[in-house]
Amino acid sequence: MVISIDCETTTLSEVTLVTVRLDNDTPVDRDVRLRNCLGGPVMPPRTDGVPEAGWDDDGFETVVPANTTLAVGYASPAPERDPPVVVASDERATEESDANAATPDAVVRRLGRATPPRDAVPPAAVEFSEAPEIPASDEPSRPDVSSVGVDCEPEAIRASRPVAPLADDEQDAEERPRPTPPDRPLPDSVETWLTTVQTRLDYAERLTEPSVSAATEVLADVGGLEEVDGLQASVDADAEQLRTVAERAVALADRAAETDVALAELERLA
Amino acid sequence: MILAVTGGKGGVGKSTVAYNLGAALGAVVVDADLGMADLPTSPGSDLHDVLAGRADPLEAVRSMGADEGSSSFGVLPCGRSLAGARAADVTALATVLEQVEREFGAVVVDCPAGMRADAGVPLAVADCAVLVASPRPFALADAVRTRALARELDTALVGVVVNRVVDELSTETVETVAETLGAPVTTIPADPRVAVSIAEHSPLVDAAASSRAAEGITQLAAAVRSYQSR
Numbered sequence: 362m363v364i365s366i367d368c369e370t371t372t373l374s375e376v377t378l379v380t381v382r383l384d385n386d387t388p389v390d391r392d393v394r395l396r397n398c399l400g401g402p403v404m405p406p407r408t409d410g411v412p413e414a415g416w417d418d419d420g421f422e423t424v425v426p427a428n429t430t431l432a433v434g435y436a437s438p439a440p441e442r443d444p445p446v447v448v449a450s451d452e453r454a455t456e457e458s459d460a461n462a463a464t465p466d467a468v469v470r471r472l473g474r475a476t477p478p479r480d481a482v483p484p485a486a487v488e489f490s491e492a493p494e495i496p497a498s499d500e501p502s503r504p505d506v507s508s509v510g511v512d513c514e515p516e517a518i519r520a521s522r523p524v525a526p527l528a529d530d531e532q533d534a535e536e537r538p539r540p541t542p543p544d545r546p547l548p549d550s551v552e553t554w555l556t557t558v559q560t561r562l563d564y565a566e567r568l569t570e571p572s573v574s575a576a577t578e579v580l581a582d583v584g585g586l587e588e589v590d591g592l593q594a595s596v597d598a599d600a601e602q603l604r605t606v607a608e609r610a611v612a613l614a615d616r617a618a619e620t621d622v623a624l625a626e627l628e629r630l631a
Numbered sequence: 632m633i634l635a636v637t638g639g640k641g642g643v644g645k646s647t648v649a650y651n652l653g654a655a656l657g658a659v660v661v662d663a664d665l666g667m668a669d670l671p672t673s674p675g676s677d678l679h680d681v682l683a684g685r686a687d688p689l690e691a692v693r694s695m696g697a698d699e700g701s702s703s704f705g706v707l708p709c710g711r712s713l714a715g716a717r718a719a720d721v722t723a724l725a726t727v728l729e730q731v732e733r734e735f736g737a738v739v740v741d742c743p744a745g746m747r748a749d750a751g752v753p754l755a756v757a758d759c760a761v762l763v764a765s766p767r768p769f770a771l772a773d774a775v776r777t778r779a780l781a782r783e784l785d786t787a788l789v790g791v792v793v794n795r796v797v798d799e800l801s802t803e804t805v806e807t808v809a810e811t812l813g814a815p816v817t818t819i820p821a822d823p824r825v826a827v828s829i830a831e832h833s834p835l836v837d838a839a840a841s842s843r844a845a846e847g848i849t850q851l852a853a854a855v856r857s858y859q860s861r
């Protein structure tokens with residue numbers, strides 16, 4: 362074997378991070394294949410959700426140029442093991458390389474996805490198109506109560522389901538003071554976030570020391586006990602985030618109040 | 632055969648060309664503009680559902696031209712919602728287009744504007760492409776960029792459509808465009824019947840077969856067929 366390999370592992374939150382250094386001291390390019398030896402799946406580095414070129418379920422294949430050192434890394438949810446990765450093959454590189462082939466994955470890596478940002482998607486996904494597939498009331502609505510802005514695809518899928526307006530027909534909803542919309546509308550993304558937080562908070566409030574009937578009602582609204590799992594943690598995280606935002610907003614507002622753009626002087630100078 | 636109708640710039644008439652060319656070829660027109668779809672949809676699953684793994688591609692194809700004497704072709708429409716666009720995985724488009732091609736033969740993909748992966752993936756999957764440009768210099772610059780992308784992705788260019796031409800182009804201009812983009816040029820004159828062809832479900836080859844616009848589409852379809860039979 363011509364190539365020399367040097368590995369390091371670190372464990373963070375039960376995930377093993379593997380760093381590999383490949384040294385090619387020879388004057389020729391080497392085609393190297395690495396095999397993962399950890400007892401779990403390979404979690405490769407990704408661009409826009411697509412694994413970087415060369416990665417597959419077993420490991421990584423790449424060309425290490427002549428007299429060059431190449432560093433790569435991956436993660437695995439398996440415990441550390443020595444060695445975490447081995448060189449499965451090491452051959453003189455041939456001219457052919459399909460890394461730049463026009464596969465959809467390669468295109469996504471090179472051009473980037475054009476997916477709309479998460480903030481642009483209404484959380485309750487009120488369909489503004491003709492939306493013919495949405496049943497009127499047969500399917501129970503299941504609002505998302507536990508996620509805290511984690512960016513994942515199932516989220517978007519779930520968001521596409523219709524959600525009933527919260528507690529519109531309930532008496533206690535009237536007793537609870539609800540924030541009135543401000544005179545100046547907030548930016549859409551902020552409004553969306555606050556509405557999501559408010560929805561979660563409403564459920565959490567209704568589940569704070571609830572009567573059996575009230576609890577049953579809420580659980581029926583959100584779609585079962587498993588939907589409430591993690592609600593408290595989400596609401597706690599919301600509280601922390603809201604305080605951070607409030608502090609920053611006040612500081613920025615103070616700074617904004619102190620500014621006075623000297624337009625007249627600038628115009629005179631121009 | 633999978634044909635990509637592309638063009639870089641938005642609003643140059645890619646969708647109308649794709650729709651009318653699809654009708655002329657008897658193909659399935661796939662609306663791959665995941666963010667801003669144009670082709671008409673109807674109740675049922677669409678490309679968003681297919682790319683999110685929630686629907687079968689073949690079931691999402693609508694048959695068009697059921698009337699006697701009208702062209703028979705298909706449309707695979709795309710959803711309009713942002714949530715749907717977010718859930719759709721553009722990398723799944725390759726297998727979807729190939730599956731539709733296996734079942735129906737010819738596929739015409741209406742590509743989105745821009746240079747991101749949603750425009751690049753259909754181009755990479757396609758066997759050949761038609762480039763649509765408007766007759767203005769700035770739109771031509773975008774067409775040149777898309778031409779470069781197609782070349783990089785090894786997609787052959789069958790033809791260039793200079794769309795919505797009001798004043799007849801000089802032979803010199805047509806030659807310059809053909810030389811710059813490296814493919815024969817078809818001009819399609821501005822014709823209100825082209826614009827309404829999608830909304831009224833009446834492809835030009837049926838509604839105005841003798842118009843100069845329909846002639847352009849037929850000429851383009853012939854070029855595509857001759858490329859296919861090569």
